[in-house]
Amino acid sequence: MKGPRPCKDRMGFSNRSFRVDTVKLQHRYQQLQRLVHPDFFSQRSQTERDFSEKHSTLVNDAYKTLLAPLSRGLYLLKLHGIEIPEGTDYEMDRQFLVEIMDINEKLAEAQSEAAMKEIESIVRAKQKELTDNVSRAFEQDDFEKAKEILTKMKYFSNVEEKIKLKKIPL
Known part of the structure; x- marks a missing residue:
């Protein structure tokens, strides 16, 4: 197993659509976890166990981000170079x-x-x-x-x- 590559795309979320089929998302999450979960690497080298842990963490973070509408929307905005700074009000009416x-x-x-x-x-x-x-x-x-x-x-x-x-x- 290799270390995770820096990537903006979370779990194959390349279409950049806000609408997400949560059943497919969960299925993809489970597929990826079966490939990278640390439990499957307990008998491997320390390097592979470390990579597995990093990959698994990235998969968990991606799943949580894409599952919730708010975090998914903020992520999509970020992909388009737009962020909502923390602690600021965005010209609310x-x-x-x-x-x-x-x-x-x-x-x-x-x-x-x-x-x-x-x-x-x-x-x-x-x-x-x-x-x-x-x-x-x-x-x-x-x-x-x-x-x-x-x-x-x-x-x-x-x-x-x-x-x-x-x-x-x-």
């Missing part, structure tokens, strides 16, 4: 920011499982809508629109994390 504030306030005030489920449902619906919109933006090669939508998706992803944390009993 006031109405959207008010919507996020309202959801965060509802989340902070939520005291029942029903209230949490309602917020979760709202966020899930918004993420689905944004995922559909970003898919269309990529299909039309409208990378600025995709960037704007992905920034909104990041906000909702942060809300999803807050929901998960609030659900965990301390």
